[in-house]
Structures are given as C-alpha cells and as structure tokens.
Amino acid sequence: MYLSIRGDNKVPLKVEKTQSDNGVEKFVIVDENYNIIEEVVLFLNWLEKKGMSAGTLETYCNDLKEFFSWLEIKEMKFYEVRKRDMLSWLEYLETNAGKGKPKSARTKNRYLATIASFYRYYEGLGGWIESNPLTVKDNMKLNHYLNHPIRRKTLDFSFFRVKEPKSKNTRKLARSQIEALYEGIEQVQSEADLVIRNKLMFRILYETGCRIGECLGLRLNDYEYPKAGKNYGLLWFRTHSPLYHKDHRLKTLERQIPVSDDLIYNIDEYVCNIRPDSGQFQTILVNHRRPNEGKYMTRGPVNTFFNDLSRLVEIECTPHWLRHTHGTELKEAGFDSVYIQHRLGHSSINSTAKYMHPDLETQGIAYEKFQKQRRSALLQ
Structure with a gap:
C-alpha cells in the first residue's frame, strides 16, 4: 500500500503481519525494501509484554505507520520532533492519514494517544528524546493545603487532545x-x-x-x-x-x-x-x-x-x-x-x-419504592 502525498511523492510504508516461533501473531512496519522500522518493533514488544491484545497491537501499528509516513515526508527522525512540528502532523492526519477521509474527534484522539504512548516509552528509556511532544507536565508546586498532597509535576496532560462529543453508543433497550x-x-x-x-x-x-x-x-x-x-x-x-x-x-x-x-x-x-x-x-x-x-x-x-x-x-x-x-x-x-x-x-x-447509567424510567420506579418505604415519615 502506498500513500500518495503531495503529487507524485509516495511514502512506501506498510504494515505486515508476521508470526513468532511460538505462533504468536505480530505486526511490523516495513519500507519498500522490506526493511523493518525497529523503533516501532521495540515499542510493540513492550506493549505485548504488558498484555495488549493482538487487535490493539495492530491498531497501534497502523497508527504509527501513518506517523512514520509523515516523518518520511518531513525528512525527520522521531526523536527530532518538537511540539511546534505537531501542528504539521495534525494537518497531515486530517488530510492524508486513513485515505484522507474525515475523522471524528475520537479517531484523532486515538492517533494522538498512540503516538504519545510511543514517545512515553522512549522517554522512559532515556537518551532518546528530551520530552514528549504530545504532552505537557503540570509543574505546580506541592500543594500543602491537601490532606494527602501529590506532586502534580508527575501528571501528564495532553496538549493537542480534541474535545469529543458525548458517546451515544451505550443505549439501554427496554x-x-x-x-x-x-x-x-x-x-x-x-x-x-x-x-x-x-x-x-x-x-x-x-x-x-x-x-x-x-x-x-x-x-x-x-x-x-x-x-x-x-x-x-x-x-x-x-x-x-x-x-x-x-x-x-x-x-x-x-x-x-x-x-x-x-x-x-x-x-x-x-x-x-x-x-x-x-x-x-x-x-x-x-x-x-x-x-x-x-x-x-x-x-x-x-x-x-x-x-x-x-x-x-x-x-x-x-x-x-x-x-x-x-x-x-x-x-x-x-x-x-x-x-x-x-x-x-x-x-x-x-x-x-459507563454501563451503570440507569434510565429515567428506572430511576422513577426506584424512587416510587423509596417513597412507599418512607411514607410514614413524609412531611405534610
């Protein structure tokens, strides 16, 4: 599969499925000469050891294929990317990734989460990147007004995350x-x-x-x-x-x-x-x-x-x-x-x-039972 970018310029990256000696299904990104992108392999191996399913690993691999295709166009290494460069990635994500189809806020955030996790892995290894280009850290000082204070500088916050509309796919049927x-x-x-x-x-x-x-x-x-x-x-x-x-x-x-x-x-x-x-x-x-x-x-x-x-x-x-x-x-x-x-x-x-939202009818029935139980105590 070739992604057409800017006229005739083509990025020959694709996802290939492989199988380990013990029969476990794995996914890799390869170029036109079938050279494997090792940085992605190391990251996916880490996710696999954490217990991620094959389907999740395939999704991560496909997302990173798009990101590394963008890196090829920009002629950059992943460790050279800074926050200001991510604006170009977001534009690419909107217009080229996934065959250029419009993307929901949820899909955009999934791509961002995948890449942030990739950088978090290499940030943890040390020696590769200075900071994660997709997240910022709250460097607030220790809050002594809390009974159990925490150091907020340890918490990451997404910098480019898109607001998602409330999900409508969790409807309860009567x-x-x-x-x-x-x-x-x-x-x-x-x-x-x-x-x-x-x-x-x-x-x-x-x-x-x-x-x-x-x-x-x-x-x-x-x-x-x-x-x-x-x-x-x-x-x-x-x-x-x-x-x-x-x-x-x-x-x-x-x-x-x-x-x-x-x-x-x-x-x-x-x-x-x-x-x-x-x-x-x-x-x-x-x-x-x-x-x-x-x-x-x-x-x-x-x-x-x-x-x-x-x-x-x-x-x-x-x-x-x-x-x-x-x-x-x-x-x-x-x-x-x-x-x-x-x-x-x-x-x-x-x-x-998210499955624990009683509908209005159920709440009404429950409240009627509550009223009957406390009827003797009702104020007149």
Whole structure:
C-alpha cells in the first residue's frame, strides 16, 4: 500500500503481519525494501509484554505507520520532533492519514494517544528524546493545603487532545424493545434455519453481554452443560489457535461465565440439529448458504442483519447496545460492579462504570419504592 502525498511523492510504508516461533501473531512496519522500522518493533514488544491484545497491537501499528509516513515526508527522525512540528502532523492526519477521509474527534484522539504512548516509552528509556511532544507536565508546586498532597509535576496532560462529543453508543433497550426485536428476527429472513441461528446469536449477545467478536469466536468446546443440581451452564470466552479471522480476536480478558440452562440447551439444539458442518471450522455460529456453508461468520454480515432488523422493527439496535443493556440490567438488579466487570470482560473497573447509567424510567420506579418505604415519615 502506498500513500500518495503531495503529487507524485509516495511514502512506501506498510504494515505486515508476521508470526513468532511460538505462533504468536505480530505486526511490523516495513519500507519498500522490506526493511523493518525497529523503533516501532521495540515499542510493540513492550506493549505485548504488558498484555495488549493482538487487535490493539495492530491498531497501534497502523497508527504509527501513518506517523512514520509523515516523518518520511518531513525528512525527520522521531526523536527530532518538537511540539511546534505537531501542528504539521495534525494537518497531515486530517488530510492524508486513513485515505484522507474525515475523522471524528475520537479517531484523532486515538492517533494522538498512540503516538504519545510511543514517545512515553522512549522517554522512559532515556537518551532518546528530551520530552514528549504530545504532552505537557503540570509543574505546580506541592500543594500543602491537601490532606494527602501529590506532586502534580508527575501528571501528564495532553496538549493537542480534541474535545469529543458525548458517546451515544451505550443505549439501554427496554424489555419490551428486546422482545419486539427478538420476535422481529423472523421478518429478516424466511428460512427457518437462519431464523434459529440468528435468534440464538441475539440471545447469546443479550444474555451474556459479550462483544460481537467474542460471540462469533465461540467454538464447539466453549459451552458446558449444567452440573447435577444446578440450573445454569457455562460459556467460555477465550483465545483460540488457529485464529480463523481477526473479527474473532478476544479484545481483553479470557473468562468463563454462568448462563441459563435454557440458553445452553438452545446452543446444543442448534449445534446438533441445525448447524451445517463442513468439517473444517469449529465455531458454534456458521454460515448456512453456499459458497460459505459451514464456514465461520464475520462481523460485516452481522452488522447488515442488525441494520435490517432495526429497520423492519423500527427499533434501533446494535450488538453493542445488547451488551450495554445486559450490563445495566445487572447493575439495576443489584449485582456488584466487580462481578459485572468480570462478566463483561473489562480489564478496568473504569470501563464498567459507563454501563451503570440507569434510565429515567428506572430511576422513577426506584424512587416510587423509596417513597412507599418512607411514607410514614413524609412531611405534610
């Protein structure tokens, strides 16, 4: 892939996928002669040791490919960049990076965060850069008015960060909407086997709160029947080798979670009696029509299915909204945040917090219960 910059000037940098001796997938940036940019390799190896997923490493690598393409144009080394130079980078980011398409504030901030992290790594190594060109440090003196004072000079603040609009992709769906969507699946396709598969996919997403990639990556040995005396089975979201498709990558943590015995029996019914078996792929959910019959599913057709379902039922829904709905319902039912964090596969409790916004109707119901409990104490 070549990026066309300023007429005929072309920057021959591209991302290549490699594999280590132990089978781990890695990503590198190479030039037209397939020389590897070693500064990026060292940084990505450090991120890998910190436990970053393959998908995250690929994103970092792609972001840095754009940045090093800009460095080639400017004829600069990464350690020569100063804050004043970053204005040129921001212009390049807006007009050239990512095929020159317009970028949201969130995308811009992701690029900035990647590059700031890259410089933070070399700043920590010492001997490479004088300061991080994307951040500033608050050099305020020690505040003795605090009970537990901290030295603010240790905190970095982004200098070029763009203000992002409030996210709208964490909407909770009402129970009536969930039921309408589930029933509406029969309107999307007329074939009975596809209806059964799509209803199962919808149930897994709604009843586990898993990510769509985790759902599509589930394999035949990832579910477990209820044990004697138990009314729940288990689903296991984990990393598999070989990885069939990048859409199946586990974003964060491996985990095993309890699910209803009814869901387990639905999975088993689909696997035993409905699922086409090509003998090649072990994913639970597969394609049902030629030429891909029995092959694993990917995210594109799933997004199309949810778009069609939303249009037909006239209720907007995405796999992520089902995830958010599940997390919020757990919180409203009184489940501890640590339990929800594990169930949703969050590496940080801060990620769990965004799923904890009760809607106005839920707040109203809760307040009505509160009023009944304290009615005798109400002032007249």
